[in-house]
Amino acid sequence: MLQVLNVKGTVNFLRHALPISIFSAVLVLGSIASLATKGINWGLDFTGGTVVELEFSKPADLNAIRSDLVTEAVGGAVVQNFGSSRDVLIRLPVKDDFKSEDQVNDVMAAVTQLDSAVIQKRVEFVGPQVGKELAEQGGLAVLVALICILIYVSFRFEWRLALGSVAALAHDIIVTLGVFSVLQLEFDLTVLAGLLTVVGYSLNDTIVVFDRIRENFLKLRKSLPEEVVNISITQTMSRTIITTGTTLVVVVALFLKGGTMIHGFATALLMGIFVGTFSSIYVASFLAIKLGINREHMMPVEIEKEGADQDALMP
The missing domain is CATH 1.20.1640.10 (Multidrug efflux transporter AcrB transmembrane domain)
Structure with a gap:
């Protein structure tokens, strides 16, 4: 005591x-x-994947983008604003059956339906290693x-x-x-x-x-x-x-x-x-x-x- x-x-x-x-x-x-x-639950920074930065002509609807990215090639994508409400960053996980270029093409096909004037600003690939x-x-x-x-x-x-x-x-x-x-x-x-x-x-x-x-x-x-x-x-x-x-x-x-x-x-x-x-x-x-x-x-x-x-x- x-x-x-x-x-x-x-x-x-x-x-x-x-x-x-x-x-x-x-x-x-x-x-x-x-x-x-x-x-x-490692993020793409550690597991690798593809990062796509897009610029929309108007404020982007993130929920609508996520609902459209449901294909097998881009399933599990992380969608978030990057700076302003018109800038969007999409992180795509590595898929063994799909190339990075195919994933990017699926993303562009989906977002173009939401905004035909969307601009692809950059694409980066981070390998698993x-x-x-x-x-x-x-x-x-x-x-x-x-x-x-x-x-x-x-x-x-x-x-x-x-x-x-x-x-x-x-x-x-x-x-x-x-x-x-x-x-x-x-x-x-x-x-x-x-x-x-x-x-x-x-x-x-x-x-x-x-x-x-x-x-x-x-x-x-x-x-x-x-x-x-x-x-x-x-x-x-x-x-x-x-x-x-x-x-x-x-x-x-x-x-x-x-x-x-x-x-x-x-x-x-x-x-x-x-x-x-x-x-x-x-x-x-x-x-x-x-x-x-x-x-x-x-x-x-x-x-x-x-x-x-x-x-x-x-x-």
């Missing part, structure tokens, strides 16, 4: 740390199970980011805090990927960018808490580690609420009004903000306590001055 905290108004956050940590572990295990069984390389490089980018963060936090703070921060970041990424796997949401390059943004956002929140923990360990000499962590989280909570609230306003606006192009990006950010906020408290800080963090670990290393031993021997 924790002793009575010696700072007025401190909230005992760690009182609920164990059940929430168990809940987080269940989320991570469930996400891993879904990723292993259902996998990820290129998509595979993008997936590998994206995963490598996330892994390198976690390793660099581990090294940075280890130098700036202490290795126990570093492990806590990396565990929290891995928790955020795995849970976010798990949501995309369970719901089978399309995972494209914008979602990957959202994941990297979540890493930076969650790390920033964790670093603010850790910085206050280090300061309070040096000031509150007689307090237990749990007390110091509770005090530090309480002192930074107003900043966390303001930062999270203002960020959510922007992300919700992107999610509701941003359009199909950045819908996946906004979804990844929404999930990352929610899981990243509580992981900074109940994963990073709680794990550091379980690893035995204390005041001695936060003390700066004393550097012996040159010639100090000779001065001590002088009468």
Whole structure:
């Protein structure tokens, strides 16, 4: 049991740390199970396919275009606005029985019936091998980011805090990927960018808490580690609420009004903000306590001055 905290108004956050940590572990295990069984619904950026950009003479009816693209060659096409309401981007999946040129011809035949003045602005083909390389490089980018963060936090703070921060970041990424796997949401390059943004956002929140923990360990000499962590989280909570609230306003606006192009990006950010906020408290800080963090670990290393031993021997 924790002793009575010696700072007025401190909230005992760690009182609920164990059940929430168990809940987080269940989320991570469930996400891993879904990723292993259902996998990820990779977008055309990773699986390959043909991209057709069209310009209509009037605002395009996306639902009408989708209903016309029901042939065997272009089934499963992704139709979305690209810039203005007259510009449309159509992503066609790879079909083994159909060439890319045949797919483009079917698309043009369908859209010409809706608008005879439609203009084909560009056609690009992304091979499956290129998509595979993008997936590998994206995963490598996330892994390198976690390793660099581990090294940075280890130098700036202490290795126990570093492990806590990396565990929290891995928790955020795995849970976010798990949501995309369970719901089978399309995972494209914008979602990957959202994941990297979540890493930076969650790390920033964790670093603010850790910085206050280090300061309070040096000031509150007689307090237990749990007390110091509770005090530090309480002192930074107003900043966390303001930062999270203002960020959510922007992300919700992107999610509701941003359009199909950045819908996946906004979804990844929404999930990352929610899981990243509580992981900074109940994963990073709680794990550091379980690893035995204390005041001695936060003390700066004393550097012996040159010639100090000779001065001590002088009468």
